[in-house]
Amino acid sequence: MIEALNIFHLLVGVAVLFSSVMVITAPTPVVSALFLLASLFLTGALYFSMGAYFVGAVQILIYAGAIAVLFVFLLMLLDLKSFRFQVPVGKMKVVLCSLSGVAFFVVLAGGYFYEIRQQGQFLIEDFNMSQVSLLAENISTVLLSKYMVAFQVAGFLILASVLGVVVLGKTDKKDEANS
Amino acid sequence: MNIHAIDFNVLLGLMIFVIGVVGFIIRKNGLVALMCLELILNGINIVLVSFAKIHGDASGSALYLFIVLVAAAEAAIGLSLFVSLYRLKGTINLDEQTELRG
Numbered sequence: 001m002i003e004a005l006n007i008f009h010l011l012v013g014v015a016v017l018f019s020s021v022m023v024i025t026a027p028t029p030v031v032s033a034l035f036l037l038a039s040l041f042l043t044g045a046l047y048f049s050m051g052a053y054f055v056g057a058v059q060i061l062i063y064a065g066a067i068a069v070l071f072v073f074l075l076m077l078l079d080l081k082s083f084r085f086q087v088p089v090g091k092m093k094v095v096l097c098s099l100s101g102v103a104f105f106v107v108l109a110g111g112y113f114y115e116i117r118q119q120g121q122f123l124i125e126d127f128n129m130s131q132v133s134l135l136a137e138n139i140s141t142v143l144l145s146k147y148m149v150a151f152q153v154a155g156f157l158i159l160a161s162v163l164g165v166v167v168l169g170k171t172d173k174k175d176e177a178n179s
Numbered sequence: 180m181n182i183h184a185i186d187f188n189v190l191l192g193l194m195i196f197v198i199g200v201v202g203f204i205i206r207k208n209g210l211v212a213l214m215c216l217e218l219i220l221n222g223i224n225i226v227l228v229s230f231a232k233i234h235g236d237a238s239g240s241a242l243y244l245f246i247v248l249v250a251a252a253e254a255a256i257g258l259s260l261f262v263s264l265y266r267l268k269g270t271i272n273l274d275e276q277t278e279l280r281g
Contacts, residue, residue, distance in 0.1 A: 074258050101198070
């Protein structure tokens with residue numbers, strides 16, 4: 001049987017959408033960063049309402065807890081005075097970009113409804129029943145068997161990015177002496 | 180009329196993806212552009228986890244973890260690039276970075 005969307009899921013989804021819109025319309029980067037934090041946190045709540053508890057926990061711990069906080073932290077390092085006045089963006093550009101965005105969304109949604117839904121790629125009844133794919137046990141089994149090589153490569157990606165950040169963040173002693 | 184959760188989730192993910200793309204084009208601040216990249220990846224994550232649930236395939240959830248990892252690496256590198264740029268030029272406005280213009 002097909003159950004309707006529950007009200008918590010709907011409310012959280014609308015809140016995610018609202019805070020995502022606020023990220024790109026907020027006047028200053030500080031407000032944008034806080035709305036990004038809200039958006040990522042609420043996405044975690046969306047995963048919880050789907051029954052994806054492990055994924056939701058990862059979302060809140062890593063995405064909202066580390067990545068979004070990194071943005072807020074960086075805004076404290078930079079000089080906020082230079083951000084106070086927003087560079088004016090042409091109104092024409094905003095209107096045209098929004099229209100193209102709507103058109104892009106229509107293409108994507110049309111692709112979903114006419115190619116995936118109409119072709120019957122999945123049974124809609126499965127959504128409320130299956131929790132198997134969302135358990136931490138099954139995720140880790142897949143991660144360490146089917147995606148073993150990708151998992152190792154991802155570790156090297158993290159290592160490379162850590163080294164890159166250290167190199168980029170290092171100030172040259174000679175340059176400082178000259179200036 | 181019943182809206183089913185899978186349709187709602189997929190449309191929500193696609194909307195967040197499009198919001199990220201539009202924001203990436205219209206905002207001039209480098210930091211906000213990076214935040215829009217995070218929004219793009221977040222939209223994709225919602226779609227991936229929804230499809231993982233409806234197909235009963237844990238691959239989608241595993242790919243979610245990879246995307247989080249790529250987002251973390253990208254945010255760290257991007258933010259440190261903008262810190263270096265700020266030290267060098269005193270601004271991270273994307274329209275003022277014109278060194279590569281021919």
